[in-house]
Amino acid sequence: MKNSNTKLILLHPYIQKQGSSNRLWLLSFMSLFTLAFLLTITYTSGLYAYSTKTATPTANVAAASATITATNAPMPTTVINTLLHYASKSNDTFKMSYAEIKPISDVLRKCSSPCNLLVFGLTHETLLWKALNHNGRTVFIDENRYYAAYMEEKHPEIDAYDVQYTTKTREMSELIKVAKEQIRNECRPVQNLLFSECKLGINDLPNHVYEVDWDVILIDGPRGDWPDSPGRISPIFTSGVLARSKKGGSGKTHVFVHDFRRDVERVCGDEFLCRENLVEESETLGHYVLERMEETSFQFCRNNRPVTSSSPAENNSSSASST
Structure with missing residues (x-):
């Protein structure tokens, strides 16, 4: 004789589909966030490298000019x-x-x-x-x-x-x-x-x-x-x-x-x-x-x-x- 307290739980297919959909949205969101983060880092690094390249020659020229000026200075x-x-x-x-x-x-x-x-x-x-x-x-x-x-x-x-x-x-x-x-x-x-x-x-x-x-x-x-x-x-x-x-x-x-x-x-x-x-x-x-x-x-x-x-x-x- 079966126990009368046993409960039967039935999951509707809609409920299973909804949980899976939420996980997909979460995964998509995290992927987009990661991609945006990587793009931001890449852009910032490139901009910094560009600034360094453009600034370095100027700094080198200034330093070289100062050196030449000091070297060519007449003897006191x-x-x-x-x-x-x-x-x-x-x-x-x-x-x-x-x-x-x-x-x-x-x-x-x-x-x-x-x-x-x-x-x-x-x-x-x-x-x-x-x-x-x-x-x-x-x-x-x-x-x-x-x-x-x-x-x-x-x-x-x-x-x-x-x-x-x-x-x-x-x-x-x-x-x-x-x-x-x-x-x-x-x-x-x-x-x-x-x-x-x-x-x-x-x-x-x-x-x-x-x-x-x-x-x-x-x-x-x-x-x-x-x-x-x-x-x-x-x-x-x-x-x-x-x-x-x-x-x-x-x-x-x-x-x-x-x-x-x-x-x-x-x-x-x-x-x-x-x-x-x-x-x-x-x-x-x-x-x-x-x-x-x-x-x-x-x-x-x-x-x-x-x-x-x-x-x-x-x-x-x-x-x-x-x-």
Whole structure:
């Protein structure tokens, strides 16, 4: 006999369908919410990345500009005066005096940055020239390859090259004569000396030395105080050609000749740098300012009679220099 308290529960199909529908709506809602959340995160991340990319170059440019400005800042006057003072007070017998250093320093200070300085001779003032040409390019040329290597090893900031001179001081007159005979050919005042066979031209330096537009050239080497010493005939001639062959820059080159009291320095200076370009002189220092010339120019000095023939007889009739 069955228990009369037993209850029979019947679920209508509609009720089952309604519960399933509610679960589907809930699942759909959660899916849409999740999708919207993911889209929001993706959009925000992309916007942040875009802002970072656009802002970073600006920040980098600003930082780079600040760095360049700081790097290119001129050397303070007090530092320059201190360097000049201690350099001129040294006990080195072969040092320059303050009166000799000051004109060169003044030109370097006024030189547009960066300034290109070429120095013939590794001397007591080598580190001074490097320091005074702050932010500029300084190259040294010396006759002693071992000393040039030593200076570069001891002072890695120094850019030095050696050159083997083939001239002798006692040959000055003959060398000038040959140069005048070849003034329309190998010894032209405007040319690339790298490809020149002129005996007075220095043509065995690294290629890039001939490509630089030198603003200031200092001739303080090689040795020239006895007949068989190399003398400064080649550096003076080479400096005259480099200055007149400039392609860019201001168009002017300051050339300083040290030991100006000696015959070789004065005679070769008059011949290849020219008296009309001498703007300042003392017993020991000559200061020339040369302007670039056209490739069709075949005379170093304006007051020399123009050369119209390459024959030795006619070339030798030209005046040596102005006095």
